[in-house]
Amino acid sequence: KGLIEVSDFCLSYETLDGAMSAVEDADLLVRPGEFVSIIGPSGCGKSTLLNAVAGFLKPTRGTVTVDGEAVKGPGADRGMVFQQYSLFPWKTVRENVEFGLKMRGVSADERKRSARTLLGLAGLSQFEDQYPDRLSGGMKQRVGIVRALATGPRVLLLDEPFGALDAQTRQIMQQILTNLWERLEISVLFVTHDIDEAIFLSDRIYVMTARPGSIKAEVTVPLPRP
Ligand code: ADP
Ligand code: ADP
Numbered sequence: 001k002g003l004i005e006v007s008d009f010c011l012s013y014e015t016l017d018g019a020m021s022a023v024e025d026a027d028l029l030v031r032p033g034e035f036v037s038i039i040g041p042s043g044c045g046k047s048t049l050l051n052a053v054a055g056f057l058k059p060t061r062g063t064v065t066v067d068g069e070a071v072k073g074p075g076a077d078r079g080m081v082f083q084q085y086s087l088f089p090w091k092t093v094r095e096n097v098e099f100g101l102k103m104r105g106v107s108a109d110e111r112k113r114s115a116r117t118l119l120g121l122a123g124l125s126q127f128e129d130q131y132p133d134r135l136s137g138g139m140k141q142r143v144g145i146v147r148a149l150a151t152g153p154r155v156l157l158l159d160e161p162f163g164a165l166d167a168q169t170r171q172i173m174q175q176i177l178t179n180l181w182e183r184l185e186i187s188v189l190f191v192t193h194d195i196d197e198a199i200f201l202s203d204r205i206y207v208m209t210a211r212p213g214s215i216k217a218e219v220t221v222p223l224p225r226p
Helices: 046-054 094-101 108-121 137-149 167-184 197-199
Strands: 004-015 019-032 037-038 061-066 078-081 154-159 189-191 204-208 215-220
Touching: 004 046, 019 037, 019 046, 019 061, 019 189, 019 215, 037 046, 037 197, 046 078, 046 154, 046 189, 094 108, 094 137, 108 137, 108 167, 137 154, 137 167, 154 167, 167 197, 189 197
Parallel strands: 037 189, 037 204, 078 154, 154 189
Antiparallel strands: 004 019, 004 061, 204 215
């Protein structure tokens, strides 16, 4: 049974030239604790699908459910990490991480405690009072991941999170993500166009066809995790 279930999913964008179909008839499933990737060429609709799971976009047809409940918008049960770091530049690292908790009325002490625990797990303790513009791309993306985890989501959604990073930083980030995934026992839905990255990280991979995207194949990754 899926924690996340996407069925008969279609999504069209309204453009000046009329409706443009971005995803057609996609079905996917993310089980509790599973690490699932979606791969496919640029423009095939990976982000579209992920954004619909996050609740930022509404399917034109079909359904997206989390734990059997239809997704009606963004929620604390789904943490989202974007390719662009999208941190608040005027907030410190810890304030960035605390933001979602603050919005939900969590007390200052409680916020600080949760933020510090997660920052520690991601190796960011010594940066908690720094501002994002002082950090490297990899560090910013680490903060992005920690921020997405702060509200205690059941699934972490990541859209090409390491696409802008150099190869070495990318490797470190993959390791950190794997560690967090194991430690926190969450599910992950990971979008990438890098098949090596998908194979390295995932339990299962969905392959999308070129635009308009549809799920073409489902691959269970047989490789043991390092
Ligand atoms: P991917 O993540 O696989 O690169 P996207 O989901 O970003 O693909 O885009 C799928 C298709 O939808 C592309 O052709 C893209 O240009 C188009 N698209 C994405 N966002 C919009 C939008 N807001 N309005 C119109 N077309 C869009
Ligand atoms: P990706 O990295 O997923 O390929 P893109 O670079 O295609 O993303 O898109 C970046 C942003 O531009 C997204 O917010 C997407 O919704 C928007 N976008 C992409 N294609 C179009 C389009 N044809 N019309 C309007 N917005 C678009």
